[in-house]
Amino acid sequence: MIKKFLYLEWKSFIRSASFSSNLALKILLGFLAVLYAFLLLMLGIGAFYGIKEMNLDPLHEVNTYLIYYFLIDLAIRLLLQKIPVMNIRPLLALPFKRHTIVNFSLGKTVLSVFNILHIFFFLPFTIVLLIEGYDIMNVIFWHLAMISLVYTNNFLNIILTNKDNIFAFFIGIVLIIAGLHYYHFFNITTYTAVFFDGLFHTKGLFLIPVFFLISLYYYTFNYLKNNLYLDAGLSPKHEIATTENLTWLNQFGTLGTFLKNDIKLIKRNKRSRTTVLMSFVFLFYGLLFFNSNSHQPEMMRILAGIFVSGGFMFTFGQFVPSWDSSYYQLMMSQNISYKNYLSSKWWLVVIATFISTILASFYLFYGWQVYLTIVVGAIYNIGVNSHLVLLSGAYTKTPIDLTMSKGAFGDKKAFNSSTMLITLPKLVLPILLYWLGTFLLNPNLGLVFVAVAGILGFALRDKVFTKIEKIYKTEKYKTIAAYKQKS
Amino acid sequence: MIQVRNLSKTYNGTTVLKIDALEIPKGQSFGLVGNNGAGKTTFFSLLLDLIQPSTGNIMNNEVQVNNSENWKPFTSSFLDESFLIGYLTAEEYFYFIGDLRNQNKSDVDALLAKHEEFFNGEILKNKKYLRDLSKGNQKKVGIIATLIGNPEVIVLDEPFANLDPTTVSRLKKIIKNLSENPKVTILVSSHDLQHTVEVCNRIVALNNGVVVKDIQTSKETLQELETFFAV
Numbered sequence: 274m275i276k277k278f279l280y281l282e283w284k285s286f287i288r289s290a291s292f293s294s295n296l297a298l299k300i301l302l303g304f305l306a307v308l309y310a311f312l313l314l315m316l317g318i319g320a321f322y323g324i325k326e327m328n329l330d331p332l333h334e335v336n337t338y339l340i341y342y343f344l345i346d347l348a349i350r351l352l353l354q355k356i357p358v359m360n361i362r363p364l365l366a367l368p369f370k371r372h373t374i375v376n377f378s379l380g381k382t383v384l385s386v387f388n389i390l391h392i393f394f395f396l397p398f399t400i401v402l403l404i405e406g407y408d409i410m411n412v413i414f415w416h417l418a419m420i421s422l423v424y425t426n427n428f429l430n431i432i433l434t435n436k437d438n439i440f441a442f443f444i445g446i447v448l449i450i451a452g453l454h455y456y457h458f459f460n461i462t463t464y465t466a467v468f469f470d471g472l473f474h475t476k477g478l479f480l481i482p483v484f485f486l487i488s489l490y491y492y493t494f495n496y497l498k499n500n501l502y503l504d505a506g507l508s509p510k511h512e513i514a515t516t517e518n519l520t521w522l523n524q525f526g527t528l529g530t531f532l533k534n535d536i537k538l539i540k541r542n543k544r545s546r547t548t549v550l551m552s553f554v555f556l557f558y559g560l561l562f563f564n565s566n567s568h569q570p571e572m573m574r575i576l577a578g579i580f581v582s583g584g585f586m587f588t589f590g591q592f593v594p595s596w597d598s599s600y601y602q603l604m605m606s607q608n609i610s611y612k613n614y615l616s617s618k619w620w621l622v623v624i625a626t627f628i629s630t631i632l633a634s635f636y637l638f639y640g641w642q643v644y645l646t647i648v649v650g651a652i653y654n655i656g657v658n659s660h661l662v663l664l665s666g667a668y669t670k671t672p673i674d675l676t677m678s679k680g681a682f683g684d685k686k687a688f689n690s691s692t693m694l695i696t697l698p699k700l701v702l703p704i705l706l707y708w709l710g711t712f713l714l715n716p717n718l719g720l721v722f723v724a725v726a727g728i729l730g731f732a733l734r735d736k737v738f739t740k741i742e743k744i745y746k747t748e749k750y751k752t753i754a755a756y757k758q759k760s
Numbered sequence: 761m762i763q764v765r766n767l768s769k770t771y772n773g774t775t776v777l778k779i780d781a782l783e784i785p786k787g788q789s790f791g792l793v794g795n796n797g798a799g800k801t802t803f804f805s806l807l808l809d810l811i812q813p814s815t816g817n818i819m820n821n822e823v824q825v826n827n828s829e830n831w832k833p834f835t836s837s838f839l840d841e842s843f844l845i846g847y848l849t850a851e852e853y854f855y856f857i858g859d860l861r862n863q864n865k866s867d868v869d870a871l872l873a874k875h876e877e878f879f880n881g882e883i884l885k886n887k888k889y890l891r892d893l894s895k896g897n898q899k900k901v902g903i904i905a906t907l908i909g910n911p912e913v914i915v916l917d918e919p920f921a922n923l924d925p926t927t928v929s930r931l932k933k934i935i936k937n938l939s940e941n942p943k944v945t946i947l948v949s950s951h952d953l954q955h956t957v958e959v960c961n962r963i964v965a966l967n968n969g970v971v972v973k974d975i976q977t978s979k980e981t982l983q984e985l986e987t988f989f990a991v
């Protein structure tokens with residue numbers, strides 16, 4: 274029976290709509306995964322000797338910070354790790370035993386990259402411990418406990434995934450604990466380190482996480498099994514809808530009509546909501562660069578300027594027009610001209626960039642020069658990048674499934690790691706311009722160059738728009754066809 | 761109103777639609793019948809410029825649809841659920857379409873009031889997003905939305921499918937009323953011969969992408985079609 278499942282899995286993998294088109298992307302992501310695995314491996318080996326050099330007990334130090342390690346891991350999982358989506362509905366009426374279906378979907382999560390990566394840290398660290406003469410039994414028990422905790426997180430992720438905003442909750446907890454720790458109000462590690470140390474020193478204590486993991490597995494198993502009904506875990510969730518008229522947007526005419534729609538799109542779909550929340554994170558990106566004790570090269574500052582104001586553009590704008598993919602045929606046959614449609618999207622991006630720039634005014638704290646960099650970044654974003662985003666949109670043919678109406682087994686994770694990758698080309702040109710100005714005279718000339726590029730782009734807006742419109746028109750049929758096949 | 765010339769659509773060497781000439785005069789209620797894969801939806805998609813013709817073209821009120829967008833203001837259509845915006849409530853969707861078709865809120869409200877019976881109390885003020893409605897109710901929303909803004913050409917693909925018997929008879933009444941308006945050309949496709957014969961004054965039957973029957977509806981039409989399709 275497992276063989277049948279594996280067969281289905283394989284078919285769904287090789288026949289998924291995104292497989293062929295995104296193969297290059299998948300290879301790139303695979304490469305990144307290997308890179309991280311390598312880094313963790315180095316960390317696993319290096320951590321021991323690094324800490325030892327500071328005359329500290331490596332194991333104790335690691336144990337101290339494990340609480341953060343696992344909390345952050347859980348937060349990352351909640352954001353990124355996808356629950357295996359098996360096409361369960363058609364299986365229910367077939368002669369499969371319910372517990373086989375559940376066991377298989379749970380078994381699939383065990384092999385997830387999110388678990389394997391940790392082994393790259395814990396295994397070498399454990400081996401180094403053994404080489405360095407730590408007690409064999411203790412080390413092995415400790416290792417077992419760690420693996421159990423990794424998998425505990427795995428199953429916690431499954432149970433918690435249906436709760437909205439749980440990710441923010443965990444990030445909040447980490448921030449609060451870390452803040453209290455940093456300012457010496459309350460140090461949680463003094464309590465947790467005792468436990469983690471105990472896993473090593475106290476015989477039999479390791480059984481606690483192991484038993485916890487086993488009971489959690491049973492809990493998850495029962496939870497999923499009991500929800501394996503069309504009107505329970507597999508049922509679509511219905512929200513209570515309220516009609517909003519947003520009449521204040523009427524004054525903007527056609528643009529207002531689209532803006533109204535986009536606001537509702539963002540508010541009412543989990544995927545877009547998360548994306549927009551992510552764009553707020555970009556606002557704080559500059560802190561990495563402008564902090565006085567950061568060691569970033571000078572020309573990367575313009576990058577920060579662009580990121581700070583362009584968060585929305587890079588996360589949300591990147592996927593125009595895919596956000597409308599589920600009703601693209603309507604957009605194409607309704608009384609909407611392409612020009613109107615595109616310019617409404619352009620305005621959306623521009624307004625968001627504008628708001629970000631205003632929100633970023635707290636950077637004035639770091640001085641005028643810094644805020645000027647951000648404003649110049651915003652000018653470039655509005656003048657050049659906004660067009661680039663629309664342009665790449667013409668070739669974006671991945672439909673976005675907005676619906677979150679899937680139950681416990683549904684895939685509800687909204688964040689897409691490819692977002693970041695597509696972004697890169699839009700950053701190279703301003704860096705070059707900025708570098709050129711800095712090289713010729715000083716950073717201010719660099720800023721002038723970037724700003725001029727932005728203003729030029731803005732001045733040529735109508736021409737660029739006509740070009741983009743043409744490209745959209747030639748790509749129209751392909752786009753419609755691609756959006757029709759649901760991912 | 762609509763002229764079709766040398767139209768064909770070919771996918772990988774297979775011709776799925778081939779109509780050499782077809783003329784739909786203004787004010788006609790035009791029924792398109794045929795089996796699955798006969799090319800009904802393909803024809804409508806071509807008419808709405810959602811797919812590209814392999815040869816030929818369609819003129820909609822003197823506008824060649826794949827060259828200009830000027831047919832959009834007077835044409836409205838509902839082919840399937842992908843014409844609905846799932847995260848809107850029914851009211852919001854109607855107002856959105858109304859905005860696009862230059863109708864203000866009270867125009868839309870008046871139209872909705874007129875069709876309250878059709879909604880059967882399941883659509884408006886329902887506290888549900890369109891994505892959470894049943895297929896039949898989604899269809900009701902889509903069909904009424906095509907009536908917003910006094911369109912001159914209305915395209916409905918399979919409007920009778922998924923509807924309950926009461927709604928079907930109400931829909932027939934709506935289409936018949938529309939067809940009495942000499943300014944409105946209405947195109948309906950269906951598997952259901954009887955419904956189509958009842959509401960349309962001209963029936964074209966497609967088979968494997970080719971027009972095999974083109975008849976002005978009379979008492980014998982249903983019989984004739986049934987004989988044709990009963991192979």
